[in-house]
């Protein structure tokens with residue numbers, strides 16, 4: 408008798424596989440930005456509950472704070488406090504620039520980047536185009 412693999416199991420594997428693939432891609436793509444799991448200190452930006460619905464943009468509270476200022480060499484950690492997936496992706500929804508991308512962040516998952524160069528860095532959520540934020544590096 409043949410043993411059948413349930414289709415849901417296959418779907419699950421494909422989803423997990425593609426998430427892992429995205430994360431490995433991100434790690435090697437950039438020289439300016441560095442993914443660090445545990446820097447000594449970092450600024451925290453939270454992704455609050457219900458930011459998956461339009462409206463948070465009206466009060467600039469899709470990412471809190473929506474604009475964070477740091478010095479070069481310092482880090483920012485984003486924490487997804489919502490019950491939905493979100494991303495932290497560099498550029499704008501119309502023009503993603505590929506500098507950094509968290510991929511889909513699960514609830515309670517965080518993403519940390521060290522910014523080595525000064526500049527103004529826009530980012531957004533690939534799933535919710537109204538979610539926009541900015542990192543200002545002195």
Ligand SMILES: [Cu+2]
Pocket residue numbers: 458459492493494532533534535538
């Ligand atoms: Cu989002």
